[in-house]
Amino acid sequence: MYTLSAHFSEYLNELKSKQGIAHYLQDIVDLLVVEGTVVQDIDKVLGRYAIQDFDTIKIESIDLLIDYANYILEDSVICDQEALDFEILKKVFRIREGEFLQHRSFQVNEILKKEFIRIYSDNFVDQKEELEKVNLQALFNLSYDQFEEIKQDEVIKALLHGANPEDLSIATIPKGFRV
Structure with a gap:
């Protein structure tokens, strides 16, 4: 599994202070910044909230990524690590082309x-x-x-x-x- 960068951790801290994220998404992204997280850990979070699959939370996931995109672009630069984190998030949340x-x-x-x-x-x-x-x-x-x-x-x-x-x-x- 992938571990997201310090850039994403900074974003998460800011997001937590705004309290602008659903608990299940918060639990998932919190796992993504912890080294050693595996897919089964994310599946456990989904199960704990009775979420069948990522399609159920597609809109919230896309909203999270759009918010992260705005955060990334505050300095008008997308660094390699931010681009990689974004790609990882799209894969984790199963966001496909066109969505x-x-x-x-x-x-x-x-x-x-x-x-x-x-x-x-x-x-x-x-x-x-x-x-x-x-x-x-x-x-x-x-x-x-x-x-x-x-x-x-x-x-x-x-x-x-x-x-x-x-x-x-x-x-x-x-x-x-x-x-």
């Missing part, structure tokens, strides 16, 4: 739009921002087309403000864009 948008489309769009505003506001995408875009797409299990559609408005705004398309690290000019 973020299926269940929490508005929240995911808001997070991404905020980041795209920051990334494209100076009309230039540097290497650090390019890596962040890749990490953002991976966080929420978005397809290429889904990701392109969500970032399209900010790319168009940057182009309208005179950005050189080569400086924006885009594969194509957004559909329908005319100068």
Whole structure:
């Protein structure tokens, strides 16, 4: 089993102070920061709360990950450890491709739009921002087309403000864009 990082432990401490998490989720994530935790430990927590499987708590799990994504992005950087922790959490909670948008489309769009505003506001995408875009797409299990559609408005705004398309690290000019 995976053990989550100190970054996640810091997030957990902040979350506990807000008391914004269901008891069964709290018990599960508490186990994930303890070395030596095995899958059976998590199964015991589910059994203690009479939860049949992770589909029963899918929405709460997605909400937890969205909250964690907001926490990660407070400094506008997704470090390798935070990305790995996020991937582990998706595996533990069995969150599949498309489920973020299926269940929490508005929240995911808001997070991404905020980041795209920051990334494209100076009309230039540097290497650090390019890596962040890749990490953002991976966080929420978005397809290429889904990701392109969500970032399209900010790319168009940057182009309208005179950005050189080569400086924006885009594969194509957004559909329908005319100068």
